[in-house]
Amino acid sequence: MNRLFNPDNPFMQFISSIFDLVILNLIFILSCIPIFTIGASLSALYYVCLKMLRGEEPYIWQNYWKAFRKNFRQSTLLWILAIVAFVILGMDFYIINSRDTLAFAVIRVALWLVCLVLVCIFLYLFPVISHFVCTTKQALKNAALMAIAHLPYTLILLAIHGLILFLASCTPKTLALVVVLSGICGFSVVAFTCCILFDRIFRTYEPQEDSHDIG
Secondary structure (H helix, E strand, O other), rough: OOOOOOOOOOOHHHHHHHHHHHHHHHHHHHHHOOOHHHHHHHHHHHHHHHHHOOOOOOOHHHHHHHHHOOOOHHHHHHHHHHHHHHHHHHHHHHHHOOOHHHHHHHHHHHHHHHHHHHHHHHHHHHHHHHHHHHHHHHHHHHHHHHHHOOOOHHHHOOOHHHHHHHHHHHOOOHHHHHHHOOOHHHHHHHHHHHHHHHHHHHHHOOOOOOOOOOO
């Protein structure tokens, strides 16, 4: 019985990790409420998840708000730019879908490709900000280059988020399931899962173990 409740027991470590992810998920949701803070919240979420994965500084509350404050300005700016870009694309789709000609069909395909590229960059953007010290321009550039250079991982990331979107839009029951799980630990679990891939990617850009700079 004593072994079962030993903190070094793998089972207890697993339970502790689940509890940490639940707490992290709650902090993330609360910090996203103003909407415009979602970018900073995402960067803080990935910052903590990567540290948890690497077994570094397991202080969720302190590390989350430390990363939130540090990356707030840059993450918020990029979040607003991302929203503007997708709104413009949405308006373009609305206009094009009202036209049924070959030329507009070609433009529609081109817009979908642009959307795909932007989504790929978006998936890398806030993890990059959370882990590397770089300018806003460098963050965009590095996110785009990583998405291309690590295409197999990019496809896996797209599949993970695509599956979630599919379940959310499949039936009312699956939508309810996604909403409930998201409220409990969904955001943090997805971020932690993605960080397994980001950890492998980021290590190739770390010249030294304690260096988190990228040019």
